[in-house]
Amino acid sequence: MAEKNWHVGSTLPIAVQAVVCLASAVAPARASSLSENLAPASYLGSLDPNLVWEALIGGIAVCSFLAAIALWIQSALGRAKRSQLRRSAFITSAMNNLNQGVVMTDGQRRIIFCNDRYLDIYGLSRSDLWAGMTGYDILRVRRERGVLGVSDDDFYEKAASPNGLITELPDGRAILVKYFVLPNGGSVATHLDVSDQRKLSRQLASTKQFLESVLDNVPACVAAKSIEDGRYIFANSAYERFWGFSRDYAVGKTARELFAPVSAASIEATDRAALEAPDGQFRNQFEVERGAVRRMVASIRIVVRNESNQPEFLLVVFEDVTDRRSLSQELESTKKFLELVVDNIPVALIVEQVKDGRYLLANRSAETILNRRREEATGLTAADIFNAKEAKLIVARDEAAIRKRGLITEEHPISTKDGLRLFLTRRATVLNDAGEPQYLIKTHEDVTDRRQTESRMAHMAYHDGLTDLPNRAAFLQALTQMIEACEGTSEEFAVLCVDLDGLKEVNDVFGHALGDKLLIEVAQRLQDAARGGVVARLSGDEFGLIIDGKQPEAGLALAHQLGEAMVHEFHIDGRVVRAGVTTGMAIFPHNGADGASLLANAGAALFRAKQKSRGTISLYQPEMDQQIRDRRVLHQDLSKAIKNGEMSLAFQPQGIARHSVAESEIIGFEALARWQHPVRGQVSPAEFIPIAEESGLIVEMGEWILRQACREAASWPKPLQIAVNLSPAQFMRGDVVGLVHSILLETGLAPGRLELEITEGVLIEDFDRGLALLRRLKALGVRISMDDFGSGYSSLSYLQAFPFDKIKIDRAFITNLGRNPQSAAIVRAVIDLGHGLEMSIVAEGVETVDQLAFLAREGCDGVQGYLLGKPLPIGQYAGLVGRAETMELALQTG
Numbered sequence: 001m002a003e004k005n006w007h008v009g010s011t012l013p014i015a016v017q018a019v020v021c022l023a024s025a026v027a028p029a030r031a032s033s034l035s036e037n038l039a040p041a042s043y044l045g046s047l048d049p050n051l052v053w054e055a056l057i058g059g060i061a062v063c064s065f066l067a068a069i070a071l072w073i074q075s076a077l078g079r080a081k082r083s084q085l086r087r088s089a090f091i092t093s094a095m096n097n098l099n100q101g102v103v104m105t106d107g108q109r110r111i112i113f114c115n116d117r118y119l120d121i122y123g124l125s126r127s128d129l130w131a132g133m134t135g136y137d138i139l140r141v142r143r144e145r146g147v148l149g150v151s152d153d154d155f156y157e158k159a160a161s162p163n164g165l166i167t168e169l170p171d172g173r174a175i176l177v178k179y180f181v182l183p184n185g186g187s188v189a190t191h192l193d194v195s196d197q198r199k200l201s202r203q204l205a206s207t208k209q210f211l212e213s214v215l216d217n218v219p220a221c222v223a224a225k226s227i228e229d230g231r232y233i234f235a236n237s238a239y240e241r242f243w244g245f246s247r248d249y250a251v252g253k254t255a256r257e258l259f260a261p262v263s264a265a266s267i268e269a270t271d272r273a274a275l276e277a278p279d280g281q282f283r284n285q286f287e288v289e290r291g292a293v294r295r296m297v298a299s300i301r302i303v304v305r306n307e308s309n310q311p312e313f314l315l316v317v318f319e320d321v322t323d324r325r326s327l328s329q330e331l332e333s334t335k336k337f338l339e340l341v342v343d344n345i346p347v348a349l350i351v352e353q354v355k356d357g358r359y360l361l362a363n364r365s366a367e368t369i370l371n372r373r374r375e376e377a378t379g380l381t382a383a384d385i386f387n388a389k390e391a392k393l394i395v396a397r398d399e400a401a402i403r404k405r406g407l408i409t410e411e412h413p414i415s416t417k418d419g420l421r422l423f424l425t426r427r428a429t430v431l432n433d434a435g436e437p438q439y440l441i442k443t444h445e446d447v448t449d450r451r452q453t454e455s456r457m458a459h460m461a462y463h464d465g466l467t468d469l470p471n472r473a474a475f476l477q478a479l480t481q482m483i484e485a486c487e488g489t490s491e492e493f494a495v496l497c498v499d500l501d502g503l504k505e506v507n508d509v510f511g512h513a514l515g516d517k518l519l520i521e522v523a524q525r526l527q528d529a530a531r532g533g534v535v536a537r538l539s540g541d542e543f544g545l546i547i548d549g550k551q552p553e554a555g556l557a558l559a560h561q562l563g564e565a566m567v568h569e570f571h572i573d574g575r576v577v578r579a580g581v582t583t584g585m586a587i588f589p590h591n592g593a594d595g596a597s598l599l600a601n602a603g604a605a606l607f608r609a610k611q612k613s614r615g616t617i618s619l620y621q622p623e624m625d626q627q628i629r630d631r632r633v634l635h636q637d638l639s640k641a642i643k644n645g646e647m648s649l650a651f652q653p654q655g656i657a658r659h660s661v662a663e664s665e666i667i668g669f670e671a672l673a674r675w676q677h678p679v680r681g682q683v684s685p686a687e688f689i690p691i692a693e694e695s696g697l698i699v700e701m702g703e704w705i706l707r708q709a710c711r712e713a714a715s716w717p718k719p720l721q722i723a724v725n726l727s728p729a730q731f732m733r734g735d736v737v738g739l740v741h742s743i744l745l746e747t748g749l750a751p752g753r754l755e756l757e758i759t760e761g762v763l764i765e766d767f768d769r770g771l772a773l774l775r776r777l778k779a780l781g782v783r784i785s786m787d788d789f790g791s792g793y794s795s796l797s798y799l800q801a802f803p804f805d806k807i808k809i810d811r812a813f814i815t816n817l818g819r820n821p822q823s824a825a826i827v828r829a830v831i832d833l834g835h836g837l838e839m840s841i842v843a844e845g846v847e848t849v850d851q852l853a854f855l856a857r858e859g860c861d862g863v864q865g866y867l868l869g870k871p872l873p874i875g876q877y878a879g880l881v882g883r884a885e886t887m888e889l890a891l892q893t894g
Contacts, residue, residue, distance in 0.1 A: 494555030668721025717882030811845025
């Protein structure tokens with residue numbers, strides 16, 4: 001195209017050249033002719049005419065040539081200018097269509113170019129620019145328009161940095177500015193809208209942080225390593241905790257750089273197995289060395305591929321299963337133990353297959369019912385074993401239990417080799433995975449000599465229907481009605497707030513479903529005790545009652561009846577559950593003139609009762625606030641009692657159960673703490689022991705009691721037993737096994753003479769830990785007894801799990817002997833149970849000769865109570881322990 005333009009522009013010079021050449025060719029001839037015919041000799045003078053014509057023609061030629069050159073130069077400049085304009089238009093168009101703004105300046109910082117994108121980014125127009133405008137001028141314009149928030153110096157300094165300058169515009173956009181200085185002193189600045197990139201970057205960072213947070217909170221150990229070189233690229237917090245080093249230390253290293261050779265070899269072998277697995281996953285268990293300990297881990301490895309489906313890195317997830325395997329082994333051991341227990345329990349157990357009624361299992365106790373050896377009964381049906389009439393009745397009852405798909409409990413006679421006996425039979429249907437009856441479990445307990453009672457030994461109880469009690473609003477309405485009826489008269493009535501003790505423990509151990517059933521049973525007993533009075537459920541474990549009559553006598557009598565109603569354990573879904581009540585009471589009109597006030601004051605009294613001791617009754621008194629403050633002061637004094645020498649020990653004798661006190665030989669003592677307050681005098685253990693347990697002081701106090709009791713017993717000439725109570729707090733805090741061991745070594749007391757009494761609380765808090773500690777204590781050679789047996793709710797399961805040396809029957813059952821036939825049945829049952837498990841039985845709270853005689857007749861092993869002796873300083877029993885000191889000396893040193 002340039003060549004074509006060049007040729008078009010050369011036409012005129014070529015024509016001029018042709019004219020000049022033609023003139024040169026004809027000039028001589030023409031000059032000669034003219035000279036001869038036209039030129040007068042006088043005009044030309046002496047000049048040669050030919051020379052004149054030649055000069056004339058030559059001048060014309062030179063002028064033509066010069067004109068041609070001028071025209072050619074003008075044409076060339078025009079072409080260059082047009083080409084330059086086209087190039088400038090192209091560049092300007094290209095620059096204006098860039099996605100980023102561009103501003104160019106010369107050496108004097110005058111703007112020589114600014115594209116449209118720059119103006120669009122900052123909301124400017126071409127009219128805002130002027131000739132000779134500098135970079136500082138345009139920055140000033142932007143600052144006036146509110147789209148620049150930094151100074152000129154900061155702008156140029158930060159924009160010239162490698163990362164550039166990011167400015168935030170009022171509409172939320174982010175602009176990345178980069179400034180470059182050119183060699184000629186000029187500059188180029190680019191302005192790029194990075195709002196979407198920054199938003200995406202923030203989202204990516206947030207997502208990354210979220211995923212890392214999730215992985216850090218996953219309890220399993222998670223790590224990732226590069227397949228290319230086997231180096232770790234990620235590890236979570238659980239991984240750090242397991243190995244004991246930080247993820248920063250692990251990242252970038254291989255297994256051989258981090259772990260012992262044996263562990264590294266196992267890890268690398270597992271990695272290879274995962275890479276070779278067809279589906280890219282591999283699960284296994286292997287041992288690793290963590291310090292000096294070998295741990296078993298369960299691992300899964302997953303090969304992660306990139307977008308090209310090429311293996312990129314290996315995801316590792318593992319967890320420590322060492323303890324789980326130990327538990328599995330312990331479970332197997334427990335299973336064998338339970339099978340042994342089932343085979344030796346005094347209750348007959350039979351398992352029957354539903355589809356054909358054939359017996360699959362029977363324990364030894366069932367041989368009495370089956371009238372044959374259990375091995376002979378396996379595979380037979382009821383029709384094969386019993387006579388037709390009995391078999392028909394048994395089959396009908398079995399079918400009823402299967403249809404119900406639940407538990408059926410009933411009493412009925414069964415013919416045995418010893419004649420017709422009355423048995424308590426429980427039938428429970430076991431469903432298969434499809435929800436269909438598969439097995440029928442039957443237990444038969446001989447209750448001929450003791451009818452069905454609400455005894456703990458009944459194992460399971462009957463279920464009553466649901467009782468709908470009034471709610472708080474209905475209770476307040478009833479209170480209002482009572483107030484209206486009593487206003488203007490001398491009538492009184494009491495409002496009782498009753499709190500159910502032990503519900504939380506029942507919910508924690510057995511679940512809320514059983515806890516709900518316990519509430520139903522408790523409500524029924526409250527209604528029975530109230531004899532038609534108003535009973536309401538005020539909250540989860542709190543009930544309200546209204547009782548009229550002379551106050552506070554009528555209210556206190558009802559409160560005591562409620563406590564007695566809760567003495568008997570509950571049998572729910574095969575669980576034996578115990579509960580108690582704590583009661584607060586307010587009286588109309590003395591403690592409130594409206595329902596809300598009465599209920600609030602009864603609640604305050606309840607709070608005071610719970611603070612004092614579970615199972616107590618408290619009547620509202622205005623000075624209760626002062627009593628609470630006194631309790632706090634007592635706590636402060638108790639913390640200093642041991643250091644101040646205010647604590648002492650009293651010893652209560654324990655004897656063999658005989659028909660009279662004289663025959664009851666003393667075999668040991670129980671050590672009991674006493675506190676002689678410098679101001680209050682003798683403080684009751686019922687007052688300071690709960691404070692010590694609540695505050696944690698019981699740990700220090702228990703250590704002092706144990707050391708003093710062992711030191712005292714070691715000094716007795718007679719090798720009698722010494723019993724010491726251990727609080728659950730001592731098991732939960734500190735090394736109780738190490739403490740007992742060190743005290744035995746320190747005092748020199750023979751381990752077999754020390755008896756440690758515990759309550760169910762030791763096992764309730766942490767069953768596995770408590771059981772392990774009891775086993776370690778027994779390994780020292782000391783004796784372990786369960787105190788207050790029957791006051792808890794799951795004692796039988798504990799007796800099954802741990803072979804106690806002794807069971808101490810709670811004093812509440814002994815107190816009611818002769819007044820309550822259920823108490824006698826319970827005591828008799830506990831004695832039989834203990835002897836069946838080869839455990840000694842000691843009854844606490846023996847105060848009458850009749851109680852002692854009953855226990856002796858029933859075969860109780862030991863007794864303890866005021867009948868044998870009160871808790872006194874050991875000097876009072878100098879003769880019993882073999883000392884020859886006089887009574888006066890004993891009193892001084894006791």
